Amino acid sequence: MTDWYETFEYDVVVIGAGGAGLRAAIAAAEAGCAVGLVCKSLLGKAHTVMAEGGIAAALGNVDPQDGWQVHFADTMRGGQMINDYRMVEIFAKEAPERVYELERWGGLFDRTPEGKILQRPFGAHTYRRLCHVGDRTGLELIRTLQDKAVHSGITVHMEVTFTRLLRDAERIAGAFGYRREDGRFVVFKAKAVILGTGGWGKVYKVTSNSWECTGDGCAMAYEAGAELMDMEMVQFHPTGMVWPPGVRGILVTEAVRGEGGILRNAKGERFMERYDPKKLDLSSRDVVSRAIYKEVQAGRGSPHGGAFLDISHRGAEVIKKKLPSMHEQFLKLADIDITRSPMEVAPTVHYVMGGVRVEAGTGASTVPGLYAAGEVAAGLHGANRLGGNSLSDLLVFGKRAGEHAAAYAKAVRTLPAVDGRQAAAERALLQRPFDASGGENPFTLHEELQDVMGTYAGIARTGEQLAEGLQKIVALQKRAEQLHAGGSMLFNPGWHACRDVRFMLTLCEAIFRSAIERKESRGAHWRLDCPDQDPTWGARNIVVAQSDGRMQVSTRPVPPVPADLTRLVRQGA
Amino acid sequence: MAEARFHVFRGYAKHGDLVTYQVPITEGMVVLDGIHYIQAHLDGTLACRWNCKAAKCGSCSAEVNGRPRLMCKTRVDEFGARPITVRPIKVFPLIKDLVTDVSWNYRVNQQIPPFTPDANDPGPWKMYPEDVERLYEFRKCIECFLCQDVCHVLREHEGMDRYMGPRFMVRIAALEMHPKDTRSRTDLLKGSGGIGFCNITKCCEEVCPEHIHITDNAIIPLKERMADDYFDPWRALLRLFGGKKEPRGT
Amino acid sequence: MADHTVPHPYAPSIPWWLQPAATVTILSGFIVYATWVALQGHGSYGSYLSPFYSPQVVVASIPISPAFWVLWAPAGFRATCYYYRKAYYRSYFADPISCMIPESRRRYAGETAFPFIVNNLHRYLLYAAVAVLVFLWIDAIHAFVFDGRVGIRLGSLLFLANVVLLSGYTLGCHAFRHLVGGNLDCFSCARGGQARFRLWQGVTPLNHYHAFWAWTSLFSVVAVDVYVRLLMAHVISDPVLF
Ligand SMILES: Cc1cc2nc3c(=O)[nH]c(=O)nc-3n(C[C@H](O)[C@H](O)[C@H](O)COP(=O)(O)OP(=O)(O)OC[C@H]3O[C@@H](n4cnc5c(N)ncnc54)[C@H](O)[C@@H]3O)c2cc1C
Numbered sequence A: 001m002t003d004w005y006e007t008f009e010y011d012v013v014v015i016g017a018g019g020a021g022l023r024a025a026i027a028a029a030e031a032g033c034a035v036g037l038v039c040k041s042l043l044g045k046a047h048t049v050m051a052e053g054g055i056a057a058a059l060g061n062v063d064p065q066d067g068w069q070v071h072f073a074d075t076m077r078g079g080q081m082i083n084d085y086r087m088v089e090i091f092a093k094e095a096p097e098r099v100y101e102l103e104r105w106g107g108l109f110d111r112t113p114e115g116k117i118l119q120r121p122f123g124a125h126t127y128r129r130l131c132h133v134g135d136r137t138g139l140e141l142i143r144t145l146q147d148k149a150v151h152s153g154i155t156v157h158m159e160v161t162f163t164r165l166l167r168d169a170e171r172i173a174g175a176f177g178y179r180r181e182d183g184r185f186v187v188f189k190a191k192a193v194i195l196g197t198g199g200w201g202k203v204y205k206v207t208s209n210s211w212e213c214t215g216d217g218c219a220m221a222y223e224a225g226a227e228l229m230d231m232e233m234v235q236f237h238p239t240g241m242v243w244p245p246g247v248r249g250i251l252v253t254e255a256v257r258g259e260g261g262i263l264r265n266a267k268g269e270r271f272m273e274r275y276d277p278k279k280l281d282l283s284s285r286d287v288v289s290r291a292i293y294k295e296v297q298a299g300r301g302s303p304h305g306g307a308f309l310d311i312s313h314r315g316a317e318v319i320k321k322k323l324p325s326m327h328e329q330f331l332k333l334a335d336i337d338i339t340r341s342p343m344e345v346a347p348t349v350h351y352v353m354g355g356v357r358v359e360a361g362t363g364a365s366t367v368p369g370l371y372a373a374g375e376v377a378a379g380l381h382g383a384n385r386l387g388g389n390s391l392s393d394l395l396v397f398g399k400r401a402g403e404h405a406a407a408y409a410k411a412v413r414t415l416p417a418v419d420g421r422q423a424a425a426e427r428a429l430l431q432r433p434f435d436a437s438g439g440e441n442p443f444t445l446h447e448e449l450q451d452v453m454g455t456y457a458g459i460a461r462t463g464e465q466l467a468e469g470l471q472k473i474v475a476l477q478k479r480a481e482q483l484h485a486g487g488s489m490l491f492n493p494g495w496h497a498c499r500d501v502r503f504m505l506t507l508c509e510a511i512f513r514s515a516i517e518r519k520e521s522r523g524a525h526w527r528l529d530c531p532d533q534d535p536t537w538g539a540r541n542i543v544v545a546q547s548d549g550r551m552q553v554s555t556r557p558v559p560p561v562p563a564d565l566t567r568l569v570r571q572g573a
Numbered sequence B: 001m002a003e004a005r006f007h008v009f010r011g012y013a014k015h016g017d018l019v020t021y022q023v024p025i026t027e028g029m030v031v032l033d034g035i036h037y038i039q040a041h042l043d044g045t046l047a048c049r050w051n052c053k054a055a056k057c058g059s060c061s062a063e064v065n066g067r068p069r070l071m072c073k074t075r076v077d078e079f080g081a082r083p084i085t086v087r088p089i090k091v092f093p094l095i096k097d098l099v100t101d102v103s104w105n106y107r108v109n110q111q112i113p114p115f116t117p118d119a120n121d122p123g124p125w126k127m128y129p130e131d132v133e134r135l136y137e138f139r140k141c142i143e144c145f146l147c148q149d150v151c152h153v154l155r156e157h158e159g160m161d162r163y164m165g166p167r168f169m170v171r172i173a174a175l176e177m178h179p180k181d182t183r184s185r186t187d188l189l190k191g192s193g194g195i196g197f198c199n200i201t202k203c204c205e206e207v208c209p210e211h212i213h214i215t216d217n218a219i220i221p222l223k224e225r226m227a228d229d230y231f232d233p234w235r236a237l238l239r240l241f242g243g244k245k246e247p248r249g250t
Numbered sequence C: 001m002a003d004h005t006v007p008h009p010y011a012p013s014i015p016w017w018l019q020p021a022a023t024v025t026i027l028s029g030f031i032v033y034a035t036w037v038a039l040q041g042h043g044s045y046g047s048y049l050s051p052f053y054s055p056q057v058v059v060a061s062i063p064i065s066p067a068f069w070v071l072w073a074p075a076g077f078r079a080t081c082y083y084y085r086k087a088y089y090r091s092y093f094a095d096p097i098s099c100m101i102p103e104s105r106r107r108y109a110g111e112t113a114f115p116f117i118v119n120n121l122h123r124y125l126l127y128a129a130v131a132v133l134v135f136l137w138i139d140a141i142h143a144f145v146f147d148g149r150v151g152i153r154l155g156s157l158l159f160l161a162n163v164v165l166l167s168g169y170t171l172g173c174h175a176f177r178h179l180v181g182g183n184l185d186c187f188s189c190a191r192g193g194q195a196r197f198r199l200w201q202g203v204t205p206l207n208h209y210h211a212f213w214a215w216t217s218l219f220s221v222v223a224v225d226v227y228v229r230l231l232m233a234h235v236i237s238d239p240v241l242f
């Protein structure tokens, strides 16, 4: 009867083949479920592949004093105490095992002379903690997981974009989308769905993120009724490339500072001495980003509005060995040899701490049968993520989400029914750009929304600006009704962009509404009009959810940290 | 503003043509920027793959002025005033414009026996730098498949059902030389892997954006390992009489 | 209308045929010269023994040029060398003549069938070539001894240079690199692994420039032989340096 879409059926459907999605799929398959893994680009190309610096786990290989307690404390402090401490505890305890497991699956890290996994220092980590392979740790992680996954009996569907989660009453019933290649519609029936869809850095123009980071998964979850949390927390990585314009935003890994790189302003001053005399260049990202921002504001910026980052004193050999892709990246793209001259860097949007609100141990969202792990999930990183904590997050919570989704799927008696009307409504939405004549260009609209975000929801925010920005986003949402695409449904980027833009606008709205609500400065959220931390806000997370077709903002209490764990946090401070 | 002339292949496997676009040049611009400009301002239906725009994911492979390149790493100013011709990767079936069907590679990958450590050795492992250092090079591969495109066995001799191609020789090398792997894949190399079809003419090595010495460090050492097992009468004799195990470490 | 599969125009900076043409010219020239030298039947002058005639083997009952008793080894070594294979597959067999250049679609079996499958025996020719190399070193030492006294003449230096280049070539051989350590999966687990790791590490840079050694040693062998022959013909004299 319904042959306008192709149907697939699995116990568990995993959306996203980054670190989180792959790890979840492996776990669900190992638990005995039929697993379909879906991603919108080719396998092995997900955003995770770009991760450079390393994966944080308290192995204590180079600093034996390190342990989960210290990692816990560092992470809580970095997140300014609005993290879900239960997640952080699980995370700090399980990360080492996840790293060793990667090694058992064929992953290779740099080694110490004693034959153990080498660890490097990173911002706001007390000890040397980041397991790494040169500056391509993400590639190692994704390739290892990918090879494990294809031999675990998982079915991979590449270049399929999901645009809507299907529900049977309250619970999840599957997902609907299209194949990029030919535009054919697909319905995946599933007992449980895991989101591993990553972040939405692409709502900003200057970002280190790849094109996939349009936040589809988060927006879909929201549309399916899930709660989103901490959406105001957008991480600006202090060191993105600045010049030439084409590469603006591309990441300069924190490992450059981990390996001894030093930040200086135009006058040659090591300005971090003023902002964080103790941790200096390896302070947490929010602090360093603000420092660079303030230096530029004070007229001490580099020629293209950033700071200088110098690693040349480490010598060509070390640089080429420990930071090969940085060396190549600057040589090829910016004509700069970093073994001789400093790089010019400025903050770039890098990571979103917020996302789908999940249960600490299981990754379950507020929608039954819908799970989330990785960057799309919120709670672990609080107001600011520490470098290297994302990759271990992907593994720890990817695995947990996979296991719990599998358990949930097995307990499901009756297969949820797919409601054809939901699919049909989505198809109508998807096809509308072909009908709208003379309407809006999705690429132009994307650029405009990026401009709004950069101007009104940047590093430094004020209530007034945020309110203005929200108005602009709402206006863009109106215009997005008129998006137009030419051509056919065969691999058509213009058409694909139409849906992406709508997802992004939803998330932009969530960022603005949450940022307006949080009337204090904390972590990545810096309000010039409320420059101080406010303990009442320190006890609350901001949550948005859809009700009656509108976005509602509310707060949830931050789970109170038990006394023994609080002591851990205080100790190191 | 100065402009560059782009000739971009548009169309499908059986019909298509180069279409010319004028694209304004900005400083330090790469070919992928030009393609994006075309998508955003001239024709939104132009299909191409890309993800990272930082030469890390290997999605944006194409043939730029006749050479397999990553579009995001190929500077426009490299060509001076010459027009820039961008065509899809030739060895794989075309889907549309610059997008080709690379699924063959994923099927090949699946045929390679996975990493197999000793099940009784759960770790954490000791692996010394000297044991793993040569593997890092192979692990750098970003699967851009440029080497597959340029390899004449695949490109000119329709070798897809006989030879896995340089990319997968690199992958097999990484597995074979892993100190903790217990499996031998020389039978695969000699058989369906088809390493004998490679005549070590090194075109793959010339195009690899990760500068992997595909031929010298992966393929030739693998050929030698295969020779150990299949082309060495002396060793065969030793094995027959001495029962001498392969001296490969673990 | 341009089909996706039509040959792509390639715009390299130097004409693509230049390299294969040069390879064919030089290699063919060498083969012709080597054959001529071998047919001469002799090649020594005083303390100097032409590398084409070393080690000197004379089998009285079979009257052929002594060169034929040994030349098969270096000739076979080079013919099965991974670098020369690349060079001749490209330039003599056009498989491929240059990267991205379309080939005529005839049957292609690469090294999976006769004759080129024989190239897999390269290691045996390595063993032979190493043996010959030992003799060449002895010759080179002899080239410093004149009537029982040590001396240095221009010829001595040529002999030394030649044998150094030949060693660089032979020890940079892929099969040698495999033999000394490349065949191990785990250096730290094998007996004598550290030594073998260091050997392997030492051979690797030589191997990296194998093409360089291949060409220079080819030229030096010819140069030494030409020098010896010019002395034999009394066209030049051997300058005494020390
Ligand atoms: C340049 C850079 C360097 C970094 N370095 C580090 C580092 O050193 N250490 C660290 O810990 N973290 C680092 N990070 C952060 C980290 O890489 C990311 O946070 C992490 O990779 C996110 O992984 P993920 O699995 O959640 O999602 P992603 O890797 O983003 O994967 C998302 C997946 O979802 C799929 N998807 C999305 N939408 C859809 C849809 N609608 N339909 C179907 N599929 C969909 C995509 O195709 C993709 O497969 C870095 C980030 C960047 C940008």
Ligand code: SF4
Pocket: B150, B151, B152, B153, B165, B166, B197, B198, B199, B200, B201, B202, B203, B204, B205, B214, B215, B219
């Ligand atoms: S060296 Fe081998 S794999 Fe590489 S291009 Fe040549 S034939 Fe193909």
Ligand code: SF4
Pocket: B058, B140, B141, B142, B143, B144, B145, B146, B147, B148, B166, B167, B170, B207, B208, B209, B210, B211, B212, B214
């Ligand atoms: S070996 Fe090099 S050219 Fe081949 S796929 Fe890997 S990175 Fe690309």
Ligand code: FES
Pocket: B049, B050, B051, B052, B053, B054, B055, B056, B057, B058, B059, B060, B061, B070, B071, B072, B073
């Ligand atoms: S876009 Fe990732 S390699 Fe070019």
Ligand code: FES
Pocket: C077, C080, C081, C082, C083, C084, C122, C126, C169, C170, C172, C173, C174, C175, C176, C210
């Ligand atoms: S001599 Fe060239 S590879 Fe052996």
